[in-house]
Amino acid sequence: MTLITSCLIRARGTYRSLYRFYANSATRTTDVHSVAQDSSPSKAEQPFRTTINDPLLHTEKDVGLFYTVDPNDLKKISPFGKALPLQFREECEAFNETSVMIRQPSLDVIKLMKQINWNLPPLKVVLFPSEVGVGMSLCLFHVLHYGFRKRMLLVNTPTAGEVLKLALDATPSPNNEQMWDTPAAASAWLKTFAINNEEILKETDFRTKFTYTWSARESTPAGTHLLDLIAYATDRIKYASECVGAIVKEVKTQVKEKNIQTLVTFDTINSYYGPSWIVKPDRSTVKPNEVTMVKALQELLLPDWNNAFIVVTIGPKGVLIPKVREKDNWLVHYPHFRTEHRLPGVLMYDGPMTVKSLLRTEGIEALEPFVPIQVQKYTDDEFNSQYRYYLDRNWIQNYRGREDEGRKEILFFTAKNPFEMAKFVGSR
Amino acid sequence: MLKSLLLLRPSPAQAARYLHLSKPYLTAGQTQYHGQKDSTWWEKYGSHVDPVQSRSELLNMDDLDERHFRPVKPVIPTYQSFSCFHDPIVSRVMGILLRDGNRELVEELMHKTFRTIKLIQVGKWHRAKTDEERAQIECNPVILLTRAVKNATPIVRLTRIAKGGTLYSVPIPMSPDRGVFTAIRMLIDSTHDARPHDQRFWTLFAKEIMDAAQNQGRTIKKKQEIHRNAELNRAYAHFKWQK
Numbered sequence: 001m002t003l004i005t006s007c008l009i010r011a012r013g014t015y016r017s018l019y020r021f022y023a024n025s026a027t028r029t030t031d032v033h034s035v036a037q038d039s040s041p042s043k044a045e046q047p048f049r050t051t052i053n054d055p056l057l058h059t060e061k062d063v064g065l066f067y068t069v070d071p072n073d074l075k076k077i078s079p080f081g082k083a084l085p086l087q088f089r090e091e092c093e094a095f096n097e098t099s100v101m102i103r104q105p106s107l108d109v110i111k112l113m114k115q116i117n118w119n120l121p122p123l124k125v126v127l128f129p130s131e132v133g134v135g136m137s138l139c140l141f142h143v144l145h146y147g148f149r150k151r152m153l154l155v156n157t158p159t160a161g162e163v164l165k166l167a168l169d170a171t172p173s174p175n176n177e178q179m180w181d182t183p184a185a186a187s188a189w190l191k192t193f194a195i196n197n198e199e200i201l202k203e204t205d206f207r208t209k210f211t212y213t214w215s216a217r218e219s220t221p222a223g224t225h226l227l228d229l230i231a232y233a234t235d236r237i238k239y240a241s242e243c244v245g246a247i248v249k250e251v252k253t254q255v256k257e258k259n260i261q262t263l264v265t266f267d268t269i270n271s272y273y274g275p276s277w278i279v280k281p282d283r284s285t286v287k288p289n290e291v292t293m294v295k296a297l298q299e300l301l302l303p304d305w306n307n308a309f310i311v312v313t314i315g316p317k318g319v320l321i322p323k324v325r326e327k328d329n330w331l332v333h334y335p336h337f338r339t340e341h342r343l344p345g346v347l348m349y350d351g352p353m354t355v356k357s358l359l360r361t362e363g364i365e366a367l368e369p370f371v372p373i374q375v376q377k378y379t380d381d382e383f384n385s386q387y388r389y390y391l392d393r394n395w396i397q398n399y400r401g402r403e404d405e406g407r408k409e410i411l412f413f414t415a416k417n418p419f420e421m422a423k424f425v426g427s428r
Numbered sequence: 429m430l431k432s433l434l435l436l437r438p439s440p441a442q443a444a445r446y447l448h449l450s451k452p453y454l455t456a457g458q459t460q461y462h463g464q465k466d467s468t469w470w471e472k473y474g475s476h477v478d479p480v481q482s483r484s485e486l487l488n489m490d491d492l493d494e495r496h497f498r499p500v501k502p503v504i505p506t507y508q509s510f511s512c513f514h515d516p517i518v519s520r521v522m523g524i525l526l527r528d529g530n531r532e533l534v535e536e537l538m539h540k541t542f543r544t545i546k547l548i549q550v551g552k553w554h555r556a557k558t559d560e561e562r563a564q565i566e567c568n569p570v571i572l573l574t575r576a577v578k579n580a581t582p583i584v585r586l587t588r589i590a591k592g593g594t595l596y597s598v599p600i601p602m603s604p605d606r607g608v609f610t611a612i613r614m615l616i617d618s619t620h621d622a623r624p625h626d627q628r629f630w631t632l633f634a635k636e637i638m639d640a641a642q643n644q645g646r647t648i649k650k651k652q653e654i655h656r657n658a659e660l661n662r663a664y665a666h667f668k669w670q671k
Contacts (some may be wrong), residue, residue: 096554292604394550397568400512408514426546427539428513 035176043158048385048392050102055110062102066389069098069145077141077148077193080188083267085137088423095393099291101386103135104141112371113146113309115411118261122302124370128355136313139171140265143311147263151307154196155180155251155264157189159198161271161315170278170286174215174238177293180278186240186293187233193247194230201226204258212246214239226250250303262308264300268315272298273363301366314358314366330338378416379409386418390425398428443589476501515570517577524612538628542569545638566641576640580614580647581607584658589667598667599658618646 052058052063058067065255083087084098092098109125116123127136147154173179200206206226213219216238225246233243254264266272272294278286288294301310355372356364378386387407390396400406414420447459456462466472476499479485487494518538525534547566556562566572581604586597603612615636622632639645 090547094551094554096551394553394567395546397546398513398570407513423539426543428542 045391048388049108054149055142056149058102058107058110058146058217060107060427063104063107063298064101064379064385066099066385068100071098073145073148074098076195076198077144077154077156078158079192080158080200082188082192083137083141083144083156087426088138091395091422091426099389100138100142100145100384101135101389102142103139103375103382105373106139106146106233108373109139109311110146113143113263116201116305116309121306122262122264122308124312124367126312126314126355126367126370126372127375128314128358128372129316130374130376131314131353131417133417134377135418136315136375137267139265139375140311140313144263144265148196150261151200153200153251153255153260153262154193155248155262155300156192156196157266158192159268160266160297161268167278170291173292175242176292179290179295180286181238181292183240184236186244187237189293190230190247191245192242194227198227200260204248204260206254206258208246208250209245209253210249212242214242222320241292241296244293244298248296248299252299254308255305260307264308264310266297266310266312269312269365269367270314270358270360273360285382292337298366314355316353316358325370378418378421380416383411383416383421386421396425396428401425401428467629473501477501481591517574518570520608521573521612525607525616530646537630537633541633541637544631544634545569545572548634548638558563563655569637572641573637576610576615576637576647577611578649580611580640581644582651582654583607585610585654586657586661589664591667596664596667597657597661599661600668611647614647614650615640618650621644 016028020423048064048066050058050062050067052062053067053070055067077083079173084092105127109127110124127139129136144154144156167182167185169182169184171183173181194201199293207223208220208226208229209222211219211222218236218239220232229243231245233240251262270373272288274288276288276291278284278291289298300308359367384407386398387410391402396402396406398406401410410421414424445461445464447454447461449573451459461467477495479500479502480489480495493540504622522534525537527534540631546567546569549565549569549572553562553565553567556565566575582601583602585602585606587600588595589598592595615633619629619633622636636645640647
């Protein structure tokens with residue numbers, strides 16, 4: 001072949017038309033960008049932010065735009081910072097502001113909230129993902145913000161999985177022998193409840209209806225203000241978990257009389273129907289039904305009260321792999337198999353991402369009937385707006401990443417998945 | 429006779445060439461492979477043409493380009509990438525951090541390191557009041573890494589030269605490649621020794637890189653110690669040429 005081609009090259013001009021038969025590869029290179037171009041002027045002109053920072057005023061036109069959360073509101077809604085995912089929180093600290101994108105699922109939930117009949121048992125909405133990392137926690141935060149602004153009572157459990165996963169101090173309950181307490185998690189929940197609803201509780205003078213006896217000598221009489229009850233429980237942490245149950249009971253009975261609208265939220269509720277990492281002294285695991293706090297919060301899902309609206313998220317983080325000793329898991333050490341299990345808490349789940357397999361039968365029985373709303377990946381417009389937000393905040397540092405070529409490459413690598421995009425853009 | 433013609437077997441003259449494949453219990457050296465024609469990479473691909481190096485070159489290639497008709501060198505299967513976000517220094521650092529071929533872990537570490545650097549620097553950038561302060565803050569982690577490596581490269585190193593029965597430590601100039609390797613190695617080693625030791629590797633590595641970019645920190649101290657030792661043994665520098 002080389003002999004022929006070298007002869008051909010020497011005889012330039014005579015056989016130029018025949019060169020193509022001796023080529024190694026395609027001689028006419030196709031222009032990759034000769035496919036239809038997306039119109040750039042419309043992209044540059046469209047805004048990616050709104051000035052409307054109040055969720056009460058958001059409409060369908062605002063889909064894909066960013067609104068800034070007032071820092072005072074943020075401190076009230078999530079005092080310990082648990083309502084937002086950790087990566088997002090770190091980025092917000094770097095950007096010196098908290099900006100959430102307005103997306104279709106949260107607008108749907110808000111529309112539902114405006115339409116329901118509050119005299120019926122609570123309507124349950126389940127936000128389930130089409131993929132991992134599609135932004136359910138942030139949709140939930142948008143709904144929470146709306147509820148806060150509308151002055152609804154917020155019964156918010158920001159991290160449902162932490163109670164079962166990270167409870168370092170799980171003690172057997174003093175009053176009930178079969179149940180297990182989680183004092184630290186319970187006191188955090190109580191403090192969040194207090195800070196969320198301070199104003200509403202003070203305005204409506206929410207007092208307890210029943211007496212609660214914690215033990216032979218200690219009891220709280222009926223008629224104490226809820227805030228005092230919470231203060232008492234955070235002092236006496238031993239009874240904090242039972243206090244959670246007390247507050248749930250009070251809220252359920254009194255909300256109808258006082259005519260307050262309640263918004264109940266759970267993040268990754270499927271951890272309540274999966275395995276837990278609390279281990280008894282004889283090395284058997286504790287079921288979520290046996291943990292006081294979980295049992296109390298599951299009563300919120302029952303249909304025996306009204307004036308409430310329940311929004312719930314399902315996540316892969318919630319379905320935990322039961323805790324296995326590293327020695328038994330010989331596959332985990334080998335580098336190639338570590339791909340899935342490397343980051344603890346993220347995609348430690350090997351099954352299909354359907355609602356049925358994430359929630360399992362117990363979860364579906366407890367939640368039914370519910371309205372499922374799927375949270376999808378970004379659309380083209382949302383992706384562009386997120387890209388321009390990152391540009392605006394000086395987060396994309398690579399010079400070539402700031403041009404159109406970089407945008408196309410990010411689009412290719414991340415396939416419009418919000419979590420992947422945050423990881424990709426953050427690490428380069 | 430017909431069966432042997434059906435099987436494709438090399439002639440006896442060429443059988444010696446493939447001995448290393450037919451007898452796997454022998455090492456390459458035992459099979460007389462080295463020294464044959466085209467057994468070395470540069471001999472085999474010496475006359476081959478260099479492949480296309482970048483995307484713009486590929487798109488602007490002439491129809492009558494040499495590479496269509498002459499054999500082309502194979503692309504070395506390293507992690508070279510024509511992506512916008514590829515940087516050779518970053519690949520070098522990843523290669524030095526690599527252990528047991530666990531490239532995914534190393535990529536994760538580097539990504540998290542860069543993210544930590546960016547979080548700190550972009551946070552400072554947004555909180556800066558004046559434009560001058562903003563111009564001085566460098567947010568790009570790759571540029572900071574380049575600066576850190578440049579600041580941490582030593583220029584001389586000490587070797588032992590035996591002269592008259594005794595071993596002397598003699599300062600000699602270091603080649604730039606070796607210098608870059610030493611700098612990256614020192615960055616990683618000082619991260620392993622950094623305190624508080626219960627923080628994750630990427631946070632400590634990020635701090636080391638930012639310190640070295642400003643000429644502070646453990647890595648720079650190590651480099652200065654190398655230079656100091658070389659300065660002390662300056663008297664023996666001529667031993668390198670005198671032998």
